Amino acid sequence: MRILITYATTEGQTRKICRFAADRLADRAHTVELLRAADAEGLDVGRFEAAILAGSVHLGKVQPELLDFANENGAALSRIRTLYLQVSAAAAGKDPAEWADLRKIADATERAFGWHPTRTEHVAGAFRFSEYDFFKSMAMRWIASQHGEKLDPHVDKEFTDWTALATVLDEWSAAG
Ligand SMILES: Cc1cc2nc3c(=O)[nH]c(=O)nc-3n(C[C@H](O)[C@H](O)[C@H](O)COP(=O)(O)O)c2cc1C
Known part of the structure; x- marks a missing residue:
């Protein structure tokens, strides 16, 4: 498959996660394009058969550039297989209240996307x-x-x- 991976990061862990994803998928014979959401202006999302979007949580919110990219390209993204990776510190733990918050943040993020990813996963990040x-x-x-x-x-x-x-x-x- 031709797969787009686009991300937003504040301290760099989400970029590392997306590079890992790019290597993993390329090793399995997929064609992968990896870029920061902020650099995706003019990208033809219609060229891809699947897409991964990733962002990290800071003070309960995901980076606005990821939301903008997802929303602006909603028509194309909602037609293909998608995976949303939400990176956070709380995902490293088991606290039910923190997990409820993470799910609320993911719901708000998906509402801002304007479409539902095929799959959403919470990924533990790092303290950098x-x-x-x-x-x-x-x-x-x-x-x-x-x-x-x-x-x-x-x-x-x-x-x-x-x-x-x-x-x-x-x-x-x-x-x-
Ligand atoms: C100022 C600040 C605020 C953060 N707020 C949250 C938060 O509200 N919830 C959470 O689970 N993690 C929070 N984190 C942890 C980050 O999500 C985590 O460090 C993640 O790996 C950052 O990814 P990035 O390096 O790609 O930006 C925060 C981190 C920082 C530095």
Whole structure:
């Protein structure tokens, strides 16, 4: 299949996730185009048979450039097989209240898309202290401490489960 992967990222983990997805799908003989949603102006989405859209959650919201891309290309995207990857810190845990929030964020995101992805998956991201300013670093350490975790602000911490992600990609690309 000819597959488009488009994403928005703030600290870079969603880009890493999408590069992983691109490599995985290319290894399975798919043709993959990977680009940032902000750079997708003029892209002919009608050329693709499937698409992955990915964005990360910051303060309960996904990047507006992903929503704009999805909405502006809704006619073409709603006709093909799609996978929405929502990257967050909360997806690394099992807290029912946080999972309820993640689902609400995904619902709001899909409403903003204006169409329903074929499949939506929550992917655990990372704490990237190397990308944070002082205030973000303090905020993230405080959030972690609320979950009983003590984080070293000099060390990035990745939560992404690459094996689970590979399974999702294999299932999604083989379905239908
Ligand atoms: C300022 C800030 C706010 C965040 N807000 C949330 C949040 O509301 N819910 C959540 O689950 N994760 C939150 N996160 C965690 C990010 O979703 C996580 O770090 C993710 O890996 C970021 O992906 P990116 O590097 O592609 O931007 C936040 C992270 C930062 C730095």
